[in-house]
Amino acid sequence: FVSRCLREYLNPGLTPPLVLPQGVGLVHVRGLGQSDTLHFLLCNHGAPALLMVNTYSTQSAVQVDWPAFINRSSSGSLRVEPQTSVRYSRALVFTRVWEYDDVSNTADPQQTAESSFYPPYELQNFIWSDPKITVNQTGHTVTLCGREKTESFLNGSLCLQFSAFESVGRDQVWPNLRHNANSSQLRVWLDGVTPRGNRSRFALEFQSVGDSVFRERAYDCSCIDDEYKPFFFQVNTSANLHNVSDFCLHRI
Template sequence: MAAVWTLSGGARAVLLLCWFSSCHISVSAAGTFTRQLSFQLNPGWNSSSPPAGDLLHVRAVGNNDTLHFLFCSQGAPTLLLVHTDSASSSVQVNWTQFLSRNTSGGLQVEPESSVLSSAAVVFSRLLEYDDVNNTADPTSDLFPPYELRDFIWSRLQLSSPAALLCGTTPTFGNGSLCLQLSVFDLEGRDQSWPRLLHSANSSQLGVWLDGIPPRASHSRFLLELQVVGGASPVSSVDVRQSIDDEFTPSIFKVSQWVWSENGSADVLGFAQWKPVAYRRRRPALEDATPCRHSPPRPQSGVAAASGLVRAFFSEPQSVGLNVSFGLAGEPFYNSTGFLSWTLLVGVGSPPVDSFSPLVLTIMAVGLGTPMILLLLGGVCVCLHKRREAARTTYEPIN
């Protein structure tokens, strides 16, 4: 019986390792879906001089659907995602209406009947407060907010598959707030932390504050985001735990802001981030600082803040939240004068991180080794008892 039990235990350890590996392979295989990307800056603009603010259109074509990513600096920076069930859908811009910003219809996706879902993420305000007591409480000593719709935005700098946008105000001097949009044709990870897992249905926005002069010696910042939909967007933020921090050291959580429409249970889109920011341009573990988010609440006035929202949505409804950087006891913004944060935005459900091969191996070894040692100990005990029994057995008398 001991020999049979030892064999089954070893087989179980091997099967456990194979099962973990097959799960990882199956998840990796699911990420082979690709999209064909094309980029167009200011589509349909015929003048030799550029418009007041840029509009970038990234068309991501799948097998039988299309994702339209539209990134605009008309007012507050805005990323609009439109998902259609046609591989030939297109974007049409009426620049006269678009630039007037007084009516909807300046931007349309055709055919209109092909639109499955649409949502926009607006970076509306940058807030700063004086954390003189080092409590990281943003409700006290708030300075007047920076309205991002009033920023002076640079021309979009394209380097496929990314676009960089930087803005400033007269009070910033040489400081700036920058956003970098990256769009993907397949599943993968960024090379720098926090190395979020992206798919062909998502885009990534890197945000950083560089050299902004603080208004106090203990300054901390918050960034206000708004999600805009066409009809009663419903949203919630879930925080998911993990035991794997290989790709983002010391961070075992991921925040997922998902939204749907009209009370539907189907997730139409998401914004996903790791609750961490970095105080230097090249992220390192010692420069990581935690971040928090407020509960999402209904907002107003988003159409006036974003030209893209005004042009696309006839009756925009928005929900907003704040992301605050730094906890009590963490260094202030003044320590480095730099802060970076990364956000993933996409359609459908957010990507789910699987265990990495390293963690799978550690788990297999950690579970299999004690089992094998226990079984070997059982075999040794059984053999020892059999030897003792053989010594004490009486010999038969003829």
């Protein structure tokens, strides 16, 4: 089985007198394999974003131009060197949370009338807490939680939790999804948010940007797992054809 050595770095290479704005952070999770490296970078400078890079080299490293990064004055403020070692890269930018009145109780926003949607919550306007890094027997996680200055989020928050893994196993958190050293998982939840309607549901909008070198596939699979959880659940998976990394969301 493939295994990786994982390490986490908070704001790598940032030194005084440079200072990040309050609540802004950049977390680098580095997964070193036998002949390649996975780099995951989670940032909440503006709309939160997750960058995933796979390199052919075990010596590849992340370099940050901190003055440009802080001022957001250049698109090249963050890169992986040597650039010739990059095999695959993709970024997910989480832009909005939508709330809609689910009149038909279908939990399907794509089949919901436009008039049923409330104005969205723009994640670039959220106030984020400092990233929280957790390491345990099953994986390495980074958690970001943020809120907006509105009545709905007065006592509530939106949380994004990214996880990477050293080896094959099963997540201890329900619904106990399987993982391996080439997998990553992202959990999203709302806590204490006051809905604007009696039948409100929420949806997360994100944009995916990346190389066109490798094709990607997205698929749904349904299964019953009686051994770990006697539930029927659906898993949405997006992966490139070289199985570098999996982006998984689950719903019941």
